[in-house]
Amino acid sequence: MKLKTFYAEHESFILGTGFIVILLALWESVPLWYTLPKGMALFFTTPSKVAAAFQQLLINGEIEKHFYVSAIAFLAGLGLSVVVGLPLGLLMGRSQTLEALLDPYVTSFNASPRIVWLPLMILWFGIGIWSKIVIVFAGAVFPLLINTYAGVKNVNRVLVNVVRSFGANEWQLMKVVVLPNSLPYIIVGLRLAIGRAILGVVVGEFFGSSQGLGYMIASAATNYKVDVVFVGVAIFMTLSVILTLAVKRLESRLASWRPETAKTF
Amino acid sequence: MNAKDYYTEHRRLVLGVFSVIFLVAAWELLLTYVFPVNPFFFTKPSLIAEAFKEQVQGAKLWHDLAISSRAFLWGFSFAVIVGIPVGLVMGWRRRVEYALDPFLTAMYASPLVALAPLLIIVFGVGVLGKAALVFLLSVFPFVFNVFAGVKSTDALLINVIRSFGGTEKDLYFKVILPSTMPYLIAGARLAIGRGLVGIIVGEFYAASEGIGFAISQAGDTYRLPDMFVGIIILSVIAVVLTEAMRRLELTVAPWRAGEEVR
């Protein structure tokens, strides 16, 4: 039976999208079968209202404005973390002394929520874009750093010896063996860094800010404009998913030769 | 053994400790003798130590910690109670995996903190709001790590149990659960990190008590030493918990001692 084979072959896609569609439909239909008490009704919105709010914000240019600000903070912070994290990670991977010296800071900063530093950042950099950039940087640099130096450390001893036996110096070693070998780790680090960077933008813009998508969400919440809140959340969600998928695609392309990559979630 | 031998053996520890001591000393000396210090923007270790002593001897710090811990534990416990079974079912039943995976992956990849203002507005600024945020943030690492753990169960071991006539219950308790343990603990480690972000963001945003609030309030009133005390205490707690989880991972799964899960 044709329908049955179609289902069998696309089962995962059907169930997956079906689940999401059903959830959205249920959400949309709540006002129809359950009248909320007055107080709750203020906090409630439906997917269609969110879509309408999104359209409205697009039309009056609000979204563009905030998006632009957030994007700058995100890209600047992420860029900075790559510029600092990658070279430092490479150096730390090759030099055990450097790694030992920096390890206490790396471990403690990585393990603790970098958000705690936000009030201090705001104190120092004000509510302009710089405090956001610093928080984004602080969040994104660590996964990059750690994964880069894990990649460098894990380079196959045998390969290094092989290349050395052809008379390669340190620089050539890096180029021919260490970097290509570390690439998968670095990509994974990049994926994590992107997630942390988005987090940094969101939280940084919640507090002490007057622009940006995070600010848009926070101020909408204070004004009970729940549909706008969800517009902001949806935008962040979509961006995260797209970026993560893109990097994952990159990961599988560049890391197809590896039996197992650095496992991360 | 003499100093040289000790150094070679414990090189990492020595260098690490030296590094920290050097930084603290340099910081203190630079800000005492070299740079003029504007107390509204800078502080130094000696002042931080003083503030630390004061806070520890006082009552407010402990009270704040208690408040924050309560909210955190509530949210985290629910994340454990909900996350682990969902992960188990997803790993064991393929249909459930197909249905839930896209949705949950999207949620996991998104900055759910963005919902913080909404949650606080709906649930209020007390324990409930903060716990809800902590729950939302820490449930996903549990789901996905338990899910991965179940899926990674060695099929051979399942056959072994079956060959001895084991029941479904035996499969769960003797193979799947132990096999999933290391993943579960890794998940707990990640969940703690995310949960802490939740409690802090919740308290920055709208709270009147708690350690996060204390930090942001100290910032508002330009009391830098107090701010640093809060930041340091929170960081220490985070590091201790995370390291404890890593140690636990190693004890529970000594046969996986070489693997790194970040």
Next chain:
Amino acid sequence: MLPFIRAHDITLVFQSKNRDPVTAINHLNLEIANGEFVSIVGPSGCGKSTFLNMLLGLLRPDSGELQMDGRTITGPGQERAMVFQEFGLLPWRTVTANVELGLELKGIAAGKRTKRAMELIRLVGLEGFERHYPHELSGGMKQRVGLARALATEPEVLLMDEPFAALDAQTRDLMQSELLQIWERTRKTVLFVTHSIEEAAYLSDRVIVMTARPGRTKETLKIQLPRPRDYEMRLTPEFNEIKSRIWEVLKEELMPGSRR
């Protein structure tokens, strides 16, 4: 006398989602007497491991009868135990706890289990390693644990699926001799699947050669070597004669085009 294990006209087809169905075993017939040590050799993919899994009870034939001691095999049972090629030890359990597994699943009390496990650990020569974990053991030691575990529940039939294939040559020789010693003491019925003609000839009373896929019995050869056997026997011309006879039969199945 009724054979102890009887496979009559067994057929098994593997259904796959995206590919054509594969007939693994086609009209296989086999009989094994109680207390016999029988080896099965055959080309890769001929279905010998599949057949073993059917005897274990984890797979059901699509048609035909599979019986042990007069009763049809419908699922795993305490009378049959398997030793796996990749050992299959639970990595989070000690050697003792692993050996106890079958007894534990049967519901035997803890004290009795441990006592029995200790006996077997001694039998396979792993005394002193009771509290070790699998990742601390060598391949040969791991397989001894596997053997001890299989023997713990006192099965009547031991199913061995290329148990020594993952070991190095020396350890393999050693394990073969030890297996024979243990078998002489306990005289279980053993069904031993292997790729090695030498191994099959050395260990067994009978060697069954299977055809290429879809598998069935091609020929059975009786091994006329006296027991107990020792290593020196492998160096005799008689042994070589036996090996070449088996090889003659097996050779045809290894030619390209013999797979159907």
